[in-house]
Amino acid sequence: MSRPDAAIALAADTPIPRDAEGPIFAEPWQAMVFALVVELQNRGVFTADEWAQALGAEIREAVAHGGCRDGSDYYERWCEALEHLLIAKGLASHDGVDALAASWARAAEATPHGQPILIENDPLKS
Amino acid sequence: MSGHHHHDHDHHHDNHFTPIEARVKALESLLVAKGYVDPAALDAIVETYETKVGPRNGARVVAKAWTDPAFAERLKADGSAAVAELGYGGRGGEHIVACFNTPNEHNLIVCTLCSCYPWPVLGLPPVWYKSPPYRAKAVIDPRGTLADFGVTLPEGQRIRVWDSTAETRFIVIPMRPAGTEGWSEEKLASIVNRDSMIGTGLPRVEDAL
Numbered sequence: 001m002s003r004p005d006a007a008i009a010l011a012a013d014t015p016i017p018r019d020a021e022g023p024i025f026a027e028p029w030q031a032m033v034f035a036l037v038v039e040l041q042n043r044g045v046f047t048a049d050e051w052a053q054a055l056g057a058e059i060r061e062a063v064a065h066g067g068c069r070d071g072s073d074y075y076e077r078w079c080e081a082l083e084h085l086l087i088a089k090g091l092a093s094h095d096g097v098d099a100l101a102a103s104w105a106r107a108a109e110a111t112p113h114g115q116p117i118l119i120e121n122d123p124l125k126s
Numbered sequence: 127m128s129g130h131h132h133h134d135h136d137h138h139h140d141n142h143f144t145p146i147e148a149r150v151k152a153l154e155s156l157l158v159a160k161g162y163v164d165p166a167a168l169d170a171i172v173e174t175y176e177t178k179v180g181p182r183n184g185a186r187v188v189a190k191a192w193t194d195p196a197f198a199e200r201l202k203a204d205g206s207a208a209v210a211e212l213g214y215g216g217r218g219g220e221h222i223v224a225c226f227n228t229p230n231e232h233n234l235i236v237c238t239l240c241s242c243y244p245w246p247v248l249g250l251p252p253v254w255y256k257s258p259p260y261r262a263k264a265v266i267d268p269r270g271t272l273a274d275f276g277v278t279l280p281e282g283q284r285i286r287v288w289d290s291t292a293e294t295r296f297i298v299i300p301m302r303p304a305g306t307e308g309w310s311e312e313k314l315a316s317i318v319n320r321d322s323m324i325g326t327g328l329p330r331v332e333d334a335l
Contacts, residue, residue: 029150034250035171036154039163052292055240063258074256079149092156100152101145108143117141119155 030075037082046085054081180249181320183214184297187247188323189314191224192302202226205297214246222247225288225325226299232279234271234325235288235296236264242290244297248323255324265289275326298325305331 041048058077067073086092107122119125143151157163187209191198201208205222209215222244225233237243238261243251254260264271268285272278279285288296300322306314316335321327 027147029147031172032154032168033150035168036150036157036163038171039167040157042167043162045162048292052240052242059240059258074253076146079146079153082153083149086153086157091160091162092153097149097152097156100156101148104151104155105143105145105148108141108148111141113141117143 030078033075033078033082037078040082045091046089050085051081054085057081058084181247181318181323182315183212183249184244184247184320184323185315185318186212186311187214187224187297188299188318189311191226191299192306192314193311198226198299201299209247221294223288223294223296224299225286225296227301227325229280229283229301231284231286232272232325233286233288233296233298234264234268235290235298236261237290238262238265239289239291242292242295244290244295247297248320252320272326275321277327298323300329303329303331306334309334 037051040046041051046054055077058081059074062073062077083092083094083097087094103119103122103125104117106124107119108117110123111117111121154163154168158165187201190212191201197208197211200211201224205224206215208224209222225235227233236255243255260271263274265287268287269279272285290296300318302314303317306317313335317329317331317333319327319330319333322329
């Protein structure tokens with residue numbers, strides 16, 4: 001496996017972030033994207049090795065562009081790696097995910113407080 | 127990730143998805159609709175890793191290795207099988223290799239590629255384990271990395287760095303501290319913290335139950 005050369009170059013001037021047994025997931029969506037990847041591997045949709053390669057590629061690209069230096073945007077990389085792997089497998093399209101995400105965002109805005117957010121609540125949904 | 131929603135306080139909405147929340151929700155609903163994932167299985171995974179699995183599983187493995195020489199031998203020979211004896215298993219596929227610290231050698235685990243981690247025994251990785259600086263520095267300057275964590279080893283103790291892969295995950299088995307003779311497995315497990323099983327820390331006798 002290749003090493004993240006860009007990360008090594010950055011290491012000298014970036015301190016190691018610490019946490020004192022901090023939260024496992026900072027936010028619920030991180031736990032969900034984590035669970036999606038585990039379940040898709042359980043189901044054999046992709047392998048652990050395919051996943052490691054996909055995630056490694058996203059992290060290398062993010063580091064090369066100046067992000068992902070302290071690990072704080074790590075689960076964003078999971079989300080991107082998952083989307084790209086699903087597209088590569090022909091199971092999703094970028095435009096399709098974009099449209100669905102926009103629909104969920106509108107549904108959330110349109111859902112009154114205290115009620116579950118359902119995609120049916122998207123006012124533009126046909 | 128700031129960890130906060132970006133509310134516009136002049137225009138407050140009761141319900142709001144950040145872009146990343148909407149994107150994950152989109153991926154989830156798409157995969158559920160196509161039948162690639164089962165919502166109940168997703169819930170079970172989240173619950174498992176949030177609450178059930180954690181470094182306590184690994185601590186039990188270490189405590190048993192300290193008190194049961196035959197188990198320690200099996201753990202050395204085949205980590206996955208020995209860990210399975212205690213009911214801990216992975217998703218299948220990846221092997222768990224136990225790296226025993228000795229007076230001559232201290233073990234440190236890292237994943238330089240991404241963040242492969244022995245989830246079944248240690249739960250989810252800490253933030254710093256996933257960070258590029260740790261992943262890089264652990265390889266090029268392990269002694270300096272340990273110093274960052276406040277750990278100083280004797281000069282004569284070598285540091286061996288294990289680079290995890292999708293197929294092989296490592297767990298460090300620290301040395302049993304002096305002064306713990308006659309302790310129960312449960313009491314021993316209470317001093318085995320997560321970092322001591324990554325190699326960035328040592329068991330702390332003062333943490334004993």
